[in-house]
Amino acid sequence: MGNFVEWYDFVIYAFLATQIARNFFPQSSPTAGLLSTLAVLGAGFVLRPIGATVCGYLGDRFGRRNVLSGVIISMSTATFLMGVIPSYEVVGVWAPILLLVLRLIQSFSAGGEFGGVTSFLFEHARKDRRGLIGSIQPASMQVAVATSVGLSLAVTAWMSPEMLNTWGWRILFFLALPMGLVGLYIRLGVEETPEFLNAKENAGPDDAEGLSKNPVKEALTQHWKQIIVAALACACWTAGGYVTLLYLPTYFGSVLERPSREGLLISFIGLSVYVVCIPIAGRLSDSFPRWKVMLTGAVATAVVAIPAFHMLSTGSLALGVLAAVLFAITMSLCSGPTTAFLSELVPAKVRNSSNAISYAIANTVFAGFAPFIVTWMIVQSGSVISPAYYLIGAQLLTVLGLVFNTWLVRRPERVPSTLVAADAHD
Template identity: 35%
Template sequence: MATAEITPAPVREAPSPGSADVTVTDPALVRRAVKAAALGNAMEWFDFGVYSYIAVTLGKVFFPSGSPTVQLLSTFGAFAAAFLVRPLGGLVFGPLGDRVGRQKILALTMIMMAAGTFAIGLIPSYGSIGVGAPLLLLAARLVQGFSTGGEYAGASTFIAEYAPDKRRGFLGSWLEFGTLAGYIGGAGLVTLMTALLSSDDLLSWGWRIPFLIAGPMGIVGLYLRMRLEETPAFAAEARNTGNTGNSGNTGKSGKSGKSGTERPKVPLREMVAGQWRALLLCVGLVLVFNVTDYMLLSYMPSYLTSELKYDETHGLLVVLAVMALMMVVQPFAGALTDRVGRRPVIAAGCAGFLFLSVPALLLIRQGSLLAIGLGMGALGLLLVCFTASMPSALPALFPTRVRYGSLSIGFNVSVSLFGGTTPLVVTALIGATGNLMMPAYYMMAAAVIGGFAVWRMTESAGRPLPGSAPSVAPR
């Protein structure tokens, strides 16, 4: 009868033949992994928060035009362009993460994200260099988009592979806690600057400050990620293939140093064709997650200001308050997914957006502070159903051998086609139809697609990741 071998994380030795390997997690390493992964996500969304909340000003700086709508469309066009190269980044970083390790790729994406954001703060205005300004902005956004192609899939995989099976939902929820913290940091800074600086100062130099802050943030994030060890699941997978890595201190025994192990290249066909069902589910889940996410956190500030003519500062404060509420609820919702499962929580979010998007937007359109707060708050709590579930549900769709690569491909294709383009598409739909209810209809359509994906997905709460050994917390 097979015996159970209990090994501490990160796994160092290959299990003996015939044994059932069980990983006992190290709480200190798990905390470090969660912090480093969440900080990278915060860095990514700090930039998105700044870009979204200062979009009107950026339109004036980089896209001079007599029409505010054209300026906003141009700014969101540059915003959306970054999402068009995300699948390319996923195709590069995802397979590399399955080959050389999650930790190394996450360190690289952190460097690139910080560099791209910092560069935006150095670009001269259209008035200084003409058409070169929007072209440089586009180039910086493309660097950001390429790097983020490997960020979310890698960070969620990293946490999922470190977390005990029964706490994966709770620990994974801190990844999106980092998203909200980054967004609040970026949006809060823009709100503060909007309140303290004159319009001329904000247009002249103030808009650069949030982007320049990305430099120091990137250095801190890189330091934290360089101190991480490779995940137990990846180390075990690499051992099982019989290939140790290039860390410089590996030997015949199969041991590896801190930098981890390396595996043979996995064919792209195996990541796509071999995982086609899981990829379709991933695209559907990410679609409803990101359409609603970008609608609420990226588009609504500009919707309140440009379409409803609401006071800019008050509109920003309302959205910040909603995100703060989401941060409070986030860890509890993540723990809930460990108890009742990911599927019921995600299904509740889909049903909520299907039936409550129109009432919520009608409340927002009333224009009073209370009505806007109630409408936005309702949408924010529904969004928590996704932010608390997806970081643990999505990595569980794929086996360890192709997890980073397949998740990167599915996630980024969906984000690029549906999530990142949400502000641009909805702005264009409103411009073409004059119907200010378009945001609600768009979220309802996404909820239908997401609901079908939930119906077809398998519950993963409390179970080992596919292709990985059971993972338990120490007693």
């Protein structure tokens, strides 16, 4: 629930960009207002690496649960306050300034969420179910995105354009507060992870045997190869998610000049299938080497990329749904095992920091500018299937990282029931 709340809060901004532009920026130029809104959206990636570093350090030093409780408070509060900010007509330039400040707080919180929740799930799971339990993280993330899409569709259909643009959009931001309180209650009610408590108990005077005195420094100096592998492993589904399922409303509305509502609908269906497939992929990685499951997903996504974008480019709703479902199935093989794969790369004392930093790198480098890049590629090439090539590039990076992992990184022993499979990781 907590992870769902975090990502609902973070992505709802993107689906209400048009309404935000009309309320928080001067309307002398609607295009400039929208660009300003998207610039603030992009600022959502600026503080992610900083949030990942700070929260990763705190999570490895003082516990995963405490940090996760803090980030859900900051994220939910910032999102709720976005719905409270007066419009530009009321407070002038303070409206966009306050919006930017709150978006940066969201960014910081999002940076701290991934490392904490992946470590928390992994360390609470049975050894032979770490892939399945770990898949809760990407699955709940996509549930949050699908919920944002669904609610955006609902308010668009229910409200008149005037109602939606003036006050209706704020409702979806107000929901962040009650959802955040529920998520906080749940997080405060669970125990700290056994691995962290064991590390804390075994810590010596210099923390050499238990907790790391400086987990961020240790992760970056002693486990930098693992961080590179982890970041590359995340490229397939971080960039893939932005280029495919999340980009569809813009692709349909701006590129194909079709109703953006059709893109939202296709995105919603694709995300729904994605949510179902992710735990299946996570469970598969408990029976087969995780890197092989992810490699299969990356290769399959690269193979279907061009045919799927050809289907999307027709503007056909049915073919668009088919393309989205194909992407959902193939990318789930990449994202489902991710939590367990990343968490097995490093010891518990630097796990929060390592997972947070690697994911922040992947999002900032491969995903953050993906919508801008693929739109630029379409303009420059004149080809509406150009996003497929960016998507293929991201998959190849993941393939590179996974292959290098087999000899660059010494993997820890997996579980007794999968020792034969685990040997393939070494």
